[in-house]
Amino acid sequence: MNNNYGYVPFNVPNNQIVSNDVINKQAEIKDIKRLGNKIGGSLILYTVLSNVLSIGLLLFVIVSGAYDQANPNYISGINPTAYYLLSGCISIATAVISGIFLCKLSKNNIDHVIKLKIVNFKKTLALMLVCMSFIFISNIALSLLNLNLSLFGFKNTIPESNSGSSIVDYGLYFLSVAIIPPLVEEFLFRGAIMGSLRKYGDGFAILISSLLFGLAHGNFVQTPVTFLAGLLMGALTIYTGSLIPSIILHFLNNSLSVVTDIAVQTFGEQIPSVMYTGLMVVSLVVGLLAMAYLAKKDKHILTVLPSSTIATLKQKTLYVFTSVTIIIVVIINLITAITVAVGSAL
Numbered sequence: 001m002n003n004n005y006g007y008v009p010f011n012v013p014n015n016q017i018v019s020n021d022v023i024n025k026q027a028e029i030k031d032i033k034r035l036g037n038k039i040g041g042s043l044i045l046y047t048v049l050s051n052v053l054s055i056g057l058l059l060f061v062i063v064s065g066a067y068d069q070a071n072p073n074y075i076s077g078i079n080p081t082a083y084y085l086l087s088g089c090i091s092i093a094t095a096v097i098s099g100i101f102l103c104k105l106s107k108n109n110i111d112h113v114i115k116l117k118i119v120n121f122k123k124t125l126a127l128m129l130v131c132m133s134f135i136f137i138s139n140i141a142l143s144l145l146n147l148n149l150s151l152f153g154f155k156n157t158i159p160e161s162n163s164g165s166s167i168v169d170y171g172l173y174f175l176s177v178a179i180i181p182p183l184v185e186e187f188l189f190r191g192a193i194m195g196s197l198r199k200y201g202d203g204f205a206i207l208i209s210s211l212l213f214g215l216a217h218g219n220f221v222q223t224p225v226t227f228l229a230g231l232l233m234g235a236l237t238i239y240t241g242s243l244i245p246s247i248i249l250h251f252l253n254n255s256l257s258v259v260t261d262i263a264v265q266t267f268g269e270q271i272p273s274v275m276y277t278g279l280m281v282v283s284l285v286v287g288l289l290a291m292a293y294l295a296k297k298d299k300h301i302l303t304v305l306p307s308s309t310i311a312t313l314k315q316k317t318l319y320v321f322t323s324v325t326i327i328i329v330v331i332i333n334l335i336t337a338i339t340v341a342v343g344s345a346l
Contacts, residue, residue: 025310032200032311032319035106039193040325042102043212046188047332049094057086084172088180095184099192106196113195114187119240123297126290127239128249131232133287135253136280138228142221170262178258182250189213189230190237190246198238201307204316206234215329218336229253 061067061078069077076083103110189209197205210230214223233246256279263272309316320326 028200028310029319032316033323035196035200036320036323037325038102038105039196039208039212039320040323040327040329041105042098042188042192043216043329044325044332045101046094046098046216047329049097050090053090053093054086057090061086080169081166081172084169084176088172088176091176091180092184095188099184099188102188102192102196108192108196110192113198114191115242116244117242119242119245123294124236124240124245126294126297127236128245128252129283129290130287130294131236131249132252133284133290134232135225135229136283136287138225140280142225173262174255174258178251178255182247182254185213186233186237186243186247186250189216190233191243194234194237200309200316201313202238204307204309204313206231206238207313207317208320209234212329215333218333219340220337223337 058067058078061082064082066079066082067077068074068079071077074080074083078086100110103113189212193212194205194209197208210227213230214227217223217226229250233249236249237243237246260272260276263275307313311319321330
């Protein structure tokens with residue numbers, strides 16, 4: 001007769017029988033922690049590469065004469081043209097190498113976790129409009145939070161930089177912030193990381209990749225918004241089965257930030273502020289209409305397929321974040337965020 005029991009381990013007192021569920025759960029815990037360590041290792045590599053390349057390229061800039069700490073038009077002492085060129089190169093190298101490293105460690109083919117297929121245009125467009133409206137809402141919430149914090153003397157901002165003053169600088173600024181990061185960060189976070197986690201459930205994969213995406217930005221200002229954006233882009237990727245929509249959404253969000261920043265430096269704060277407010281209102285209205293359209297076309301739009309794992313979402317999340325390398329990643333990014341917060345307050 002079949003039953004739900006496995007072998008009887010020799011070290012179990014009184015011949016206590018261990019169920020298959022217990023054995024399978026223990027194996028699942030080990031697998032999730034092992035994967036957590038692989039993901040943490042790839043993010044440590046991401047951080048190390050970023051710092052090593054930054055130091056190496058800074059030395060190159062100093063030797064080439066494009067460094068002047070006293071120049072107010074320079075960014076961290078670096079000529080804007082050189083700064084954005086180097087920033088773009090570092091972004092590409094760190095994210096691509098780390099993503100490929102994780103795929104190799106987790107034995108995933110790159111084309112298995114990173115899908116770039118054509119998607120349903122109408123549904124995808126509607127989803128992206130909904131996602132943009134949520135991003136606007138999160139930015140409003142963050143602004144209100146920062147306003148309240150400032151009343152208590154806490155300045156929740158990141159150090160300001162400039163986008164240069166020439167057309168070339170503006171173009172490189174746009175390239176390094178609005179074009180390159182959406183491509184390479186989606187490759188790493190929604191591709192390699194989320195793709196490797198999906199075997200333990202789509203909801204779990206979206207949550208963990210989003211938390212790590214938020215932490216990776218290394219400052220308290222961006223973390224809440226990037227976490228929410230990660231949730232939206234993760235859900236968008238899984239729903240459409242393609243990385244292309246999340247890349248486009250990421251691009252739209254970053255490009256809006258870049259254009260607003262350039263407009264503020266060119267025209268002052270008043271005109272860009274009015275334009276941004278108008279765009280925000282339009283986005284919210286269109287987002288609501290898009291949400292109504294999606295609800296009518298697909299009643300299961302918000303449904304996440306149930307996980308076949310034994311452990312719960314809470315348990316799986318705990319297993320990942322108690323992995324040694326993930327703990328190191330969290331500590332590194334918290335230290336970075338605290339340093340940025342302290343530096344901006346001084």
